Amino acid sequence: MSDIIRRDPRAEWIARNRLHPLHAAMQPLQNSWMGPQGIVRKNPHAVGFIGPNGVKRIDRSGAQQGGAVKRGAAAEVQLPLHVVAQPAFIIAVVPDMVGGRLSSHDRDLLGLAHRLAGGDGAVLAVVFGEHKENAFDTAGVDRLLVLQGSEFDGYSPEQRIQSLRAVDNQFTPRHWLLPDSRTGGGELGRRFAAASGERPATRVWQVKDGQCVSRAGAGQQDISQALPRLVLAAAECAEPVDETRHEVLPVELSTAAARSLPRTEDLGAVAVDPSVIPMAEAEFILSGGNGVKDWALFHEAAQALGATEGGSRVAVDDGFMSRDRQVGASGTWVTARVYVAVGISGAIQHLQGIGACDKVVAINLDPTCDMIKRADLSVIGESAEILSALIAAIAAYRNQAQRDAA
Structure with missing residues (x-):
């Protein structure tokens, strides 16, 4: 494993983007060198530094050189801090927090909340139970309310609604934002709307000038209406926050929420064979392509990981995978939280089919293939050795x- 080359696509993108606040920290230490003709060459992109507002400034005197920072010193460069000392209003967000962390859908929702808050409002994130997230500041959270207690364990919609109503009475948010997802936000938002007597806007994918656009008719029709107080937003409703840090000040409820007698009993998670999970509903997919030479080892790896098996069109045409396991525009569009592509070069149809996946891991011998460029984590090497x-x-x-x- 020590010979495997790992790349960081996000760091490479920041190094190419001169407008990003961390661009200077990603530049190499050397900003001048001796050319083959004996002439000293200078790197013009290394001249300058990031100011306190995140804007790159150029200093010709050489007193401050952002390019002189080592590539590994990205942690020393901090994004500009967004502070709302006395917010005029509150935008409340209830993220799904699947697995105790913010998903890409949650980050899109926080980006929409940041837009609605502007410079006068504050974004309040309401989180139920324990969490593992440590990047609320870069996701756009100004205030954080963590509601802890055994009553929130498992499936507890009645108690969560009681807590949201207590939050509503104390903070009186201008807008409530919840993800319109299958992992809890869609149901919780509709229950909250029924309990509060408000009519929500569902499947919202665009908000502009006090109007919101929702998808209807199986995604074939758009409905425009005035932005209501309760919004259930779809994925990619807005760009996530990525160029500012936020305070994440902890807040608490002044009064405890009333206890609600649960009407349902949570029997816990049920073990399910990953091979029977439909591709469109799978959370963890191990997909094989033309680069897989040992399919027995591939199946063994999928069983060890507990992942649902998928395949590219080539793997399906060659008979290694069934047709219902084909991933791509000509097969099944998947929305997995983790998608591992083994030996898949990344045809345009396949990349379209995995466009909604949260994290993509690519294992391939070709460091220039399109799948490597798309992946969040790339591992260059022989697939059989890596799987073993x-x-x-x-x-x-x-x-x-x-x-x-x-």
Whole structure:
């Protein structure tokens, strides 16, 4: 595994984007060098520094050189801080927090809330139970309310609605934003609308000038209306926040929410065979393409990971995967949280089919293929060696966990 080359596509994008606040930190240390003719050459892009407002300034005197920062010093450069000391109003957001972290849908929702808040309002994020997220500041959260308690464990919509009503009474948000998703936000938003007696706007994908546009008719029709107080937004409703930091000041409820007697009993998660999960509903997909030479090893890796198997058109045409497992525009459009592409070069139809995936991991021998460019994490190497090492690492982790539990 030590010989495998790993790339950071986001760092490469920042290094190419001169307007990004972290661009200077991604530049190499050397800003001048001796050319082959004995003439000293200078890098004009290395001249300048990032000002306090995140704008790049050029200093010809050489007193401040942002290009002199090492490439690995990105953590030392901080984004400009957005502070709202006395907010005129509140925009409340209830993210799904699947797995205890913000999803891409949640970040789009926070980006929409930041737009609605402008410079006078503050974005309040309401989170239920324990979480693992440590990047609320760069996601656009000005105020954070964490509602902890055993009553929020598992499926507890009645108690969550009671808590949201308590938040509504205390903070009186100008708008409530929830993700219109299948992972809880869609149901919670509709329940909250019924409890508060308000009519929400659902499947909203665009907000502009006090108007919102919603999808209807199986996605074939758009409905424009005045922006209501309660909004259930679709994915990609706005650009996520990426160039400012926010305070994330913790707040608390002044009065505890009333206890609600649950009408349903949560029996916990049910173990499901990943092979029977429909591709469109799978959260974790291991997909193989023409670069997979050992399909038995591929199936073993999918079983070890607990992932749903998928394949490219080439793999399906060659008979290695069934037709219902084909991923792409000519197969199934998937929305997995993690999509691992093994030996897939990345045809345009396949890239269209995985466009809604949250995180994409590519394993390929060709560092220039389109799938490597699309991936959030790229591993360059032979697929059989990487899958074998991955299976061994999973087995070692599980054995260690069993020993610790014994």
